[in-house]
Amino acid sequence: MSKPRVATTSLCGCFGCHMSLLDIDERILALAEIVEFDKSPINDHKDFTQRCAVGLIEGGCANAENVHVLRRFREMCDVLVSVGDCATTGGIPALRNLVPLGECLHEAYVAGPSVHNPSGRVPDDPEIPLLLDKVYPAHEVVKIDFHLPGCPPSADTLWEALNALLAGKPLALPYALLKYD
Amino acid sequence: MTTSVDTVVREACVSVGHDPTRLMDVAREVQARLGCIPPAAVDAIHHDLHVSRAQVQSLVSFYAFFDDHPTSQITIRVCDDVVDRLAGYDRVAKAFADELGVTIGQTTADGAISLQRTACIGMSDQAPAALVGNVVVTDLSAERARQVVAELRAHRDPQRLIKKLGDGNNAHPLVKAMVRNNIRQAGPIVMSEPRRGEAIRKAAALSPAEVIRAVKTARLRGRGGAGFPTGIKWEMARAAPGARKFVVCNADEGEPGTFKDRVLLTEWPDRVFAGMTIAGYALGAREGILYLRAEYAYLRAFLEDVLARRRSDGLLGRDVMPRRGFEFDIRIQMGAGAYVCGEESALLESCEGRRGDPRNRPPFPAQRGYLGCPTVVNNVETLCCVTRILDAGSAAFSELGSRQSAGTKLLSVSGDVSRPGVYEVPFGTPIQDVLALCGGRDATALQVGGPSGRMVGPADFERTICYDDIATGGALVVFDSTRNPLEIAHAYMEFFEDESCGYCTPCRVGNVLLRKGLEKVLAGRGEPSDLEQFEQIAKVMKAASRCGLGQTSFNPVLSSLQSFRYQYETLVAEPAQGRRRGFDLDVATAEAARIRAGGTQ
Incomplete structure (x- = not known):
């Protein structure tokens, strides 16, 4: 039987959740024994090679590209998991939801105290994906099957969750892995 | 402005004897005289009453009828309750806005008139309605709204907008309102022929414990909606330790679609006050408070007059029950526009001069209520029932209604019916009978008990109005087949x-x-x-x-x-390809696309 395939991505996140995944240390060897990584920053595969069992989503959706990637994940993965607080709630990037988009861009590219931008233009290259009006948590854009909270979820949390998921067992995280203060 | 802020505040504080718990009255007075409660007044109140600035500020910001900056001489508050919307709120509000040249929430350039929307003002049976200052204007149309503005521009006197006085006490010289009672079915208990002074005389022949027993024997339950047994509430307050106790009548009738208390206060105020007095006797309280919602301010002078008359007739004050050594008086506490103050503990907070934030319970008001003293809070209709029970006897009361729900219930019926108004029906009356009475033939949905009650469909029309089937504080809003639930x-x-x-x-x-x-x-x-x-x-x-x-x-x-x-x-569907139907990429990127195209930021 071929190994189940796992894909991961970081949308509007900080890659902290991916770092946390790498933080499982030597257990990554054991993980490589039981799964095959498909599209993921970990192996730098840019697109899916085939359908995957599990997709791990870090980060919410802040621009059109995030939305396309997330929709592609939904299309190609049997199970999607929102990993970390940005995917689950929008997280820190969603703080911009309190400010209208135009004001955000103006502050970032024109009026901010440390901005040097003699042209006074907001970047408008058509190659740059359009920003969304606000940052959306993943489950507001596509159907998400599971949420794994934490900023980031610890390596042990990710490890336990992945193992439970791949073994088809219910996930019972001990209190210590769900407590963040 | 002829008087200074400091003078106005000083006088307002003197009028309440510098009692910090009367902050609501001070704020109302300042608002009435200055048209707002500006920061300077907040400061002055803080100094004169020795309450924190934060408390004054939070009060001003909490209540809809307080403003922190000057708005206008006259405020038009258009009622945008659901019933008013059915009756043409949109057209009326637009006519007001067009004629004034402002949008809702704004004031005319000359500072004369401001336009606001407000929640239900208790006039659902004559919607669309509006408050112009304290004056209630009912049965509005777009045309009438334009007239109102033209007249206000000419004479600036809301009272002169009233062309024809309403029936009954609405035409009383101290009320002078165009409000109609719309009493469609009266009696036999609450809206029956009053016999003034009789109930108090009969109560005086009983001991307080016997009065409570009479109320319990009648199986009276609270008419505000929750249906708590009144006698048990009284007993709790009577048993609670403390020399000072209070009776509070909850006349903050704010549940949208309810207006029966308005009618009781207009036509049966003596019965309400007698009920408070009897409650005071039963639980050993000497002070009563009628908490009157700001929207009913037009009834205040009239009610004060009724109180004065009761004092001079020996039905209030020192001489209520001289042989029993019982005296009792009532004051009116005005609200300032906050629905949540109909919740009894929020109401008590408001009486004490604070925001209407509900309290944690326990302790219950009957244990620790107004000023920390044992307090009974009863609905207007409940107190009317009390008076009737003492006058006509427990048996006459409990023989009507159903097993768990004795007596009758006042219903405020409005919406898509041919005869909106107040109906007194025995508990246990099927909904369909009420619909037949009020002419709601095409009813397809019914909101029972106001927004916090429930919406029922034809399948439930055979069910009955009582505490153990469909309980209600009295609001019944009928919707016909053209409305979307x-x-x-x-x-x-x-x-x-x-x-x-x-x-x-x-x-x-x-x-x-x-x-x-x-x-x-x-x-x-x-x-x-x-x-x-x-x-x-x-x-x-x-x-x-x-x-x-x-x-x-x-x-x-x-x-x-x-x-x-x-x-x-019929409106929902499973998402295709797992894509959320609520998310539209084009809509979400429209703003960014506009900015990129060089639109204004």
Whole structure:
């Protein structure tokens, strides 16, 4: 039987959740024994090679590209998991939801105290994906099957969750892995 | 402005004897005389009453009838309750706005008139209605709205807008309102022929314990909606330690669609005050407070006069029951426009001069209420029942109604009916009988008990109005087949979003989530999982909200979902390819595309 395939991505996140995944240390060897990584920053595969069992989503959706990637994940993965607080709630990037988009861009590219931008233009290259009006948590854009909270979820949390998921067992995280203060 | 802020505040503080718990009265007085409560007045009140600036500020910001900056000489508050919307609120509001040249929330350039919207003002039976200053203007049309503005521009006197006085005491020289009573079915208990002084005389022949027993024997339960046995509440307050106790009459009739207390206060005020007096005797209280909602300010002078008359007739004051050594007096506490103050503990907070934030319970008001003293808070109608029980006897009361619900209930009927108004019916009356009485032939949905009650469909019309079947505080809003239950629920959720005090998260956030969820479903972008989520949110709100508002405010959604599930289900669909139907990439990127195209930022 071929190994189940796992894909991961970081949308509007900080890659902290991916770092946390790498933080499982030597257990990554054991993980490589039981799964095959498909599209993921970990192996730098840019697109899916085939359908995957599990997709791990870090980060919410802040621009059109995030939305396309997330929709592609939904299309190609049997199970999607929102990993970390940005995917689950929008997280820190969603703080911009309190400010209208135009004001955000103006502050970032024109009026901010440390901005040097003699042209006074907001970047408008058509190659740059359009920003969304606000940052959306993943489950507001596509159907998400599971949420794994934490900023980031610890390596042990990710490890336990992945193992439970791949073994088809219910996930019972001990209190210590769900407590963040 | 001829008088200085300091003078106005000083005089207002003197009039309440510098009692800091009377902050509401001070604030009302300042608002009335200055047209607002500016920062300078907040400072002055802080100095004169020795209350913190924060307390004054929070009071001013909390109540709808207080402003912190000058608005205008005259404020027009157009009632935008659901019933008013059915009756043409949109056209009326637009006519006001066009004629004044402002939008809702603004003031005319000359500072003369400002236009606002407000929640139900208790005139659903003569909607659309508006408050112009303290003056109630009913049965509005777009044309009448334009006339109102023209007249106000000419004479600036809201009182002169009244052309024809209403019936009964609405035409009383101290009321002079165009409000109509619309009493459609009166009697035999609450709205019966009054026999002034009789109930108090009979109560005086009994001991306080015997009075409580009479109320318990009559099986009287609270008419505000919750149905708590009145006698048990009184007993708790009587047993509670403390020399000073209070009786509070809850006349903050704010549940949209309810107006029966308005009619009782207009036509049977003696019966209300007698009920308070009897309650005072029963539990050993010497002071009573009538908490009157700001929207009913037009009744205040009249009610004060009734109180004065009762004092001079020996029905209040020193001589109520001289042989029993019992004296009792009542003061009127005006509200300032906050729905949540109808919740008894929020009402007490308001009486003590604070924001209407509900209190944690226990202790219950009967244990620690107004000023920390044992306090009984009863509904206007409940107190009328008390008077009747003492006058006509417990048996005459409890022989009507059903087993668990003795007596009669006043219903405020409005909406799509040919005869809106107040109906007194025995408990146990089937809904369909009420519909036949009021001419609601085409009824397809019924909001029973106001927004916090429930929405029922034809399948439930055989059910009866009583505590153990369909309980209600009295509001019955009828909707015919042209109305969409989801839109009604949405309007009610907007109301709750406005009126939530914001103290606890389940209520503050839950109401918004439900309102937005309904919008999504109404826009055809809902999914079956949204309906499940509504139920889940309702569960959390019910379990975790701090007071009755949040514990019931999901009901428009939950009950319409139960009664009209098929209407929801036709609007929702499973997402294709796992893509959420509520998310539209084009809409979400429209703003960025506009900015990129060089639009203004």
